Amino acid sequence: MEIFNHDSNIHFLGMRKYTIAIAIFLMVASVALIATKGLNYGLDFTGGVSMVVDYDQPVEIADVRAALEKGGLDHAVVQALGGTREVSIRMQPKDDPAALQAADGKVNLDRIAADVTRTLQAARPDAKLKSRDYVGSEVGAELRSDGTVAAIFVILGIMAYLWIRFERRFAIAAVATEVHDVLVTLGILALVQREFDMTVLASVLAVIGYSINDKVVVFDRIRELFRLARKAEPEEILNRSINNTLSRTIITSLFTGITMGALYFFGGPVVHGFAITMLIGILVGTLSSIFVASPILLWLGVSKKDLMPVTKENPELARRP
Template sequence: MMRLKLVPETTSIPFMKFRMIAIAISAALILLSAGLFFGMGLNRGIDFEGGILIEVGTEGPADISAMRSTLGGLGLGEVALQEFGASDDVLIRIERQEGEAEAQLAAVDAVKAALEPENPGISYRRVEFVGPKVSGELVESALYAVLTAVVAMLLYIWLRFEWQFSAGAVVAIVHDVILTIGLFAITRIEFNLASVAAILTIVGYSINDTVVVYDRVRENLRKYKQMPLSELLSLSINDTLSRTVMTSVTTLLALFALFFFGGEVIRGFSAALIWGVLVGTYSSIFIAAPLLLMLGLQRGARDDEEAEEEPETV
């Protein structure tokens, strides 16, 4: 049976020749992402902003403009409506009301009283309220989660490899996280707890790709003692390219299925992961590996000691 080969078993692409172009592109994208983040900000969801979230279902296609006009006259502050999946499913976001829980419940009752006369048979599928204290704690916890993951990866790579590998891996991770945040800023995809989960997943995927390349680099450092480091890095990436491409393609197939058929609830999460797989694959090749060259990686004593400890094969 004939198998489809997306990448030949052996390739000889001179990746290191393009490293400065790739680093320049990455630097520009990082600056753009930072500008978008500080300029436009993120479209923070109710998890981080606080407020009231109501998901309603109508008997037929919802008249969003009429519902928006009705709710806009209630004096509840900012009210946002959007179709949530099907045309009869509407998500309503209302800014946090002044006062305690009673004020939030009163706002929900006012919304129900305004919508029911114009939308017979309307159903309320979900009502959520997030207060300012909870939203602040969620922001803090999300930041700690991402920072803890990055620091843990740094320590893991440092213990497994040498410090140049650790620095390169962490820079690649930070690169992927910043570009993902830039994606959220420019596309205005809602940033919520699911988005934080997506970023943590991207961190894990990126480090996995990077470790595969680094393992082959370390193996080739022992094998080719006289080969120039630039050529050795390109050789190592080519050695793992087939595995990298096949892993990325199969992951993307699953993610595209989630994006198109998984519904509106996980669409933002799926979009972030699709982007993360692409930038994670890119950074493991054009960021993590070239940084070893820029940081002056040497064939250190650790590699020689490990080579001596390995049993000879007969």
């Protein structure tokens, strides 16, 4: 199955000055947006009140969310807990100054819990509060730090793998484009102020893995064509590799995007952030695989000599995985 002819000859490398300039602009703009507007951190990172509510009869999450919104608690995060009769409710009390302070200056859990219980019982009298707790911002700060460290280790691990599997220039090009993909994805989230919670963080890490998969396919074709060609300019090989894998890249991105669209429309509000972030990452990662990764390889000076198998006469000439 192909969308584009396998032997098409679209001159992607001829646009490299413009595509790299756009990529650099998007990265700078993203950094500026993250520094000025910042990410809209959700309850997982900012802390808040967490409650568990039991129902005598099965209940729909949408009904619980609708009851809370009707009572003025429209920013609560509602999730099912292993069944149809128990739900978790998380919310930030900062939107209600009167509910913030107890006698000791801490968050008034009793008042917040009473408000939530009263609101839910107005819609369903069988609602019963099982537990309530307050999670401080220190936990959120630790999660943010751990998420950043996880992303850095993933990117470094990818760099090490590609350095061994291909060649150092491939590793550098891949890491550069991965940083581009992550920054631009986060920049778009900062621009639209989409809530950034643990599911979004998970999708950012998934974007890193998805994006590198596209680039490895192109890189593998580059290595194959370099070894097969007797005399060919690096620009010609890189351009032919992109064209050969173009249908595969577009089809994979299209069907992954359709899957994320289905997850958005049928998976419920809890996974909206994951699906939207993945859709953004798929688009950015696909474009960078076509327009950014190979130009970086070309400017780094990749050549046939770098990818030839080791020979007995001169084993240091080439490196083979």
